Amino acid sequence: MRVRVLVDDGDTVAGDEKILALGRHPNIEVRIFNPFDYRGHNAFLRQIDFLLHKGRLDYRMHNKLMVVDNSVALVGGRNVGAQYFQVEPDSQFADDDAFAAGEIGPALSKTFDSYWNSQFSVPSTVLPLPKERSKEAAVSFKDGGVDVRARIASGSPFRELITDDGALHWAKATVVCDSPDKKNVATRKRRGRLMAPEVTQAMQGANRELLMVTPYFVPSDTEIALLEELRARNAKVRILSNSLESAPCSRRNPDITSFASGCSKAERNCTKCGLC
DSSP: OOEEEEEESTTOTTOSHHHHHHHTSTTEEEEEESOOSOOSSOHHHHHHHHHHTHHHHSOOOOOOEEEETTTEEEEESOOSSGGGGTOOSSOOOOOOEEEEESTHHHHHHHHHHHHHTSTTEEEGGGSOOOGGGTGGGOOOOOOTTOOHHHHHHHTTTHHHHHHOTTTOOOOOOOOOOOOTTHHHHHTTSSOOOOHHHHHHHHHHTOSSEEEEEOSOOOOOHHHHHHHHHHHHTTOEEEEEOOOGGGSOOTTTOHHHHHHHHHHHHHHHHHHHTTOO
16 A cells, blocks of 8 residues: 655644654655755744745645545545544644545545645655754654554444445535645746636535635635625525634734734624625
């Protein structure tokens, strides 16, 4: 079995030891998307690296995708971490994933390949790990108290999904994804694909209902106008998002502070057009 793991380098300040250990498995290959130059554990030095190279590093990958044998896939907003799998005692994040099967599998694999083969993806084996930390890279993985092998052997929840006639709803589905070099595509320096126009077109075609799940909901004035247009056509619009209070504290997650004012404005605008 061949396993490929593509990891964004936006929040790997804990270090490369586990990533490197994973990449040493003969059947597993790990690549890092747009890596920082600084590879240590010091968060302050990492921020300095960001400030010195903001033009390059202020470009992250938020894709969350797992595809098995081009046949079944999980698509969603779930990162790989204890908080996202309900095994962290102090903090937990709730996420919705979409289980997809059938002809959409190869299309999802194609989006993975476009990022995997892009100029931004660097093999973990070439990361500039300091020599004094080379021995630390030979870490062993702990099971965290979860018997993973027993869960796999039980077949749950995959077995229920494929045997329960009501678990899956067969319908038309379309995959949309930005090109890896999104910035240059947006400025027309390179050819590629942007998902925003396709998502907008799909929203405009809604006749009865629009459902949206997003962790950050900060729509522009143009997007608010589109939602107002849907409401004027008596289309039902339902949006599920986080409240600012439920987000991690801004000290640990600077992104929360940066979009807080935008959230407040968006909430007021949504209230005006009857969305909240």
